[in-house]
Amino acid sequence: MPNMQKEFDTFHEKIKLKKYDENKDLRDKRDLLIDELRDALKDEKIPGTDKSLTFRSINQGSYAMNTGIRPKHDDYDIDVGVIFNVTNEEYESGTLKKLVRDKLNKSNRTVKYKRPCITVEYKTEDYHVDLAVYSDNNSDIHIAWGKEFSDEKLWYKSEPEELTSWVADVSTDPDKAAQFRRCVRFLKKWKEKQFNSGGNGAPPSIGLTIQTRKAFNFYDKKSDLNALITVAKYIKDSFCDEYDHALSKWMKNIVVDLPVAPYKNVYYKMTLIQKDKFHEKVDILLEALEEAEREESAHKASKILRNVFGDEFPLVEDVKEARVMPYVTSGNNA
Amino acid sequence: MTNEWEIEVHGYGLVRISKSLIEHLLSYRQINSSAAESGGVLIGKHLNSNGTLLIDDYTPPQPSDRQGRYEYYRSDDHNRLVQKIWQESQRKSTYVGLWHTHAEPIPNYSSVDKRDWNIALNKSMYEGDRLFYFIVGQTHIRCWMGTKRAVFNKIELIGEYNANLA
Numbered sequence: 001m002p003n004m005q006k007e008f009d010t011f012h013e014k015i016k017l018k019k020y021d022e023n024k025d026l027r028d029k030r031d032l033l034i035d036e037l038r039d040a041l042k043d044e045k046i047p048g049t050d051k052s053l054t055f056r057s058i059n060q061g062s063y064a065m066n067t068g069i070r071p072k073h074d075d076y077d078i079d080v081g082v083i084f085n086v087t088n089e090e091y092e093s094g095t096l097k098k099l100v101r102d103k104l105n106k107s108n109r110t111v112k113y114k115r116p117c118i119t120v121e122y123k124t125e126d127y128h129v130d131l132a133v134y135s136d137n138n139s140d141i142h143i144a145w146g147k148e149f150s151d152e153k154l155w156y157k158s159e160p161e162e163l164t165s166w167v168a169d170v171s172t173d174p175d176k177a178a179q180f181r182r183c184v185r186f187l188k189k190w191k192e193k194q195f196n197s198g199g200n201g202a203p204p205s206i207g208l209t210i211q212t213r214k215a216f217n218f219y220d221k222k223s224d225l226n227a228l229i230t231v232a233k234y235i236k237d238s239f240c241d242e243y244d245h246a247l248s249k250w251m252k253n254i255v256v257d258l259p260v261a262p263y264k265n266v267y268y269k270m271t272l273i274q275k276d277k278f279h280e281k282v283d284i285l286l287e288a289l290e291e292a293e294r295e296e297s298a299h300k301a302s303k304i305l306r307n308v309f310g311d312e313f314p315l316v317e318d319v320k321e322a323r324v325m326p327y328v329t330s331g332n333n334a
Numbered sequence: 335m336t337n338e339w340e341i342e343v344h345g346y347g348l349v350r351i352s353k354s355l356i357e358h359l360l361s362y363r364q365i366n367s368s369a370a371e372s373g374g375v376l377i378g379k380h381l382n383s384n385g386t387l388l389i390d391d392y393t394p395p396q397p398s399d400r401q402g403r404y405e406y407y408r409s410d411d412h413n414r415l416v417q418k419i420w421q422e423s424q425r426k427s428t429y430v431g432l433w434h435t436h437a438e439p440i441p442n443y444s445s446v447d448k449r450d451w452n453i454a455l456n457k458s459m460y461e462g463d464r465l466f467y468f469i470v471g472q473t474h475i476r477c478w479m480g481t482k483r484a485v486f487n488k489i490e491l492i493g494e495y496n497a498n499l500a
Contacts (some may be wrong), residue, residue: 326429327459
C-alpha cells in the first residue's frame with residue numbers, strides 16, 4: 001500500500017504560501033497601507049478629548065496561522081487588524097470604521113465597507129487587503145461589525161489574537177504542528193477544487209482550520225494520507241440530522257463555534273442546503289481518501305488524489321517493473 | 335514538470351524526457367573553452383500508459399572517470415550507481431541509455447562514440463532491445479536510438495532539442 005508521502009510533500013511545496021517573515025513582497029505591501037493609515041490619522045483626536053487617535057496592527061488570518069495557500073488567480077489576500085486606543089463609548093463602531101474607509105479612499109483603488117472589515121482593492125495590483133477595525137476598549141477588544149447602511153452596526157467582542165494562538169497551539173511537537181498545517185492546506189485545495197468559488201456555497205477556511213485543529217489530537221508519523229482520513233472522518237461525524245419541513249426531508253446540519261469570543265457558529269452564513277451539500281462532499285472526500293489508502297498501485301492512488309485535490313497533486317507514473325538487472329559497460333567517448 | 339521533451343518513435347511509442355533532466359544535462363554544456371567532456375548513464379522508467387518510456391534521471395561524472403576537452407572515459411562506478419538506483423526504486427528506475435557532452439553547437443557522434451554505443455548494445459544488460467544516447471552540444475541536445483540486432487545493430491537519430499528555444 002503506497003503511503004504517497006513523497007507526493008504529498010511535493011504537492012505541499014507547490015501550494016503553500018510563505019509566511020510574512022519569508023515573503024518580503026507581501027510584508028511590504030501590508031506595511032505600506034498601515035503606514036499610510038497611520039500618517040493619514042496623525043492629526044486625528046478622539047472626539048471630545050485632546051487625546052490622539054492611534055492604533056496598533058496585528059496579523060490575522062492564514063498568514064498569522066501559517067496555513068495559507070497560493071491563490072488560484074494570483075489575488076493575494078492580506079489580513080490585518082487595526083486595534084484603536086479607544087473605548088466602545090468614545091466611538092460608535094460605524095463612525096470609526098467609516099473614518100478608516102474615508103482616509104484610505106483614493107483614486108488608484110476601490111475601498112469597500114464590508115460587514116467584518118474594510119477591503120482595499122487595487123486596480124493594477126495582484127492583491128487586496130482586508131482590514132478589520134477593533135477597539136482596544138481597555139484590553140477588552142471589540143470588532144466594528146456590520147455593513148455601512150445596516151442597522152446592525154455594533155462593537156462585537158472579539159479575540160483575534162487568541163484565535164491565532166489557539167490554532168498555533170495545536171501541539172508542542174513541531175512535526176505534528178507541521179502535519180496539521182499541511183492538512184489544513186490540503187483541505188483548502190480540496191475546497192477550491194470541489195466547490196464553486198464565490199457565494200457562500202463553500203465552507204469558510206476558518207471552519208476547516210478549526211475542525212482540523214480539533215481533530216488533531218493525534219499525529220500520524222506514517223503519512224499525511226492517514227492524517228487526512230482522520231480529519232475527514234471527524235468533520236463528517238460533526239454533522240447532525242435536521243428535518244427540513246419545506247423540502248420534507250432529512251438534511252445534514254453542522255454547528256461549529258469559534259473557540260474564542262464571539263463563540264459564534266463559523267458556518268453561520270451557509271444555508272441548510274449548502275451545509276447538506278458540504279456533508280455530501282466530505283463523505284465523497286472520505287471515501288476517496290480511503291480508496292487511495294487501499295489502492296495497491298501508486299499510479300492509481302495518485303489519480304484518485306488528483307481528483308480530490310486537483311492536478312497540482314503529482315501523478316505517479318504507471319511504471320512497468322524492469323526485471324533485467326542492469327549492467328552498464330565502461331567505455332570511451334570522443 | 336511541464337514542457338517535457340517528447341519524441342514519438344515509430345514502432346516503439348512515445349519517449350518522454352523530463353524537463354528537470356534536460357536542465358541538469360544542459361548545465362554540463364562545454365561552453366567556455368576550458369570545459370571538459372562529461373558523461374554518464376541515462377536512467378528511465380518503462381511505462382504501461384502515458385508513453386512508452388520516461389527518461390528522467392542520470393548519473394553524473396564520477397571521480398574515477400577521465401574527463402578531457404575532447405575525450406571522456408566512463409568508469410565502472412556508473413554500473414554500481416545504476417544497480418543501486420534500480421534496487422532502491424523497487425526495479426522501477428533502470429538503465430536506458432548513455433549521455434555525454436561535445437564541444438560543438440550541434441553535436442554529431444564520432445567513431446569512438448559509435449563503438450562505445452555498439453559495445454553497450456551488445457555487452458550491457460537492459461530491458462528490451464533498445465538504448466538511447468544523448469550528446470549534449472553547446473546549443474542542442476541530440477538523441478539517437480540504438481536497436482540491438484542479430485547481425486548489424488541499428489543506430490538512428492530520432493530527435494533534437496534546441497536549448498535556445500526552450
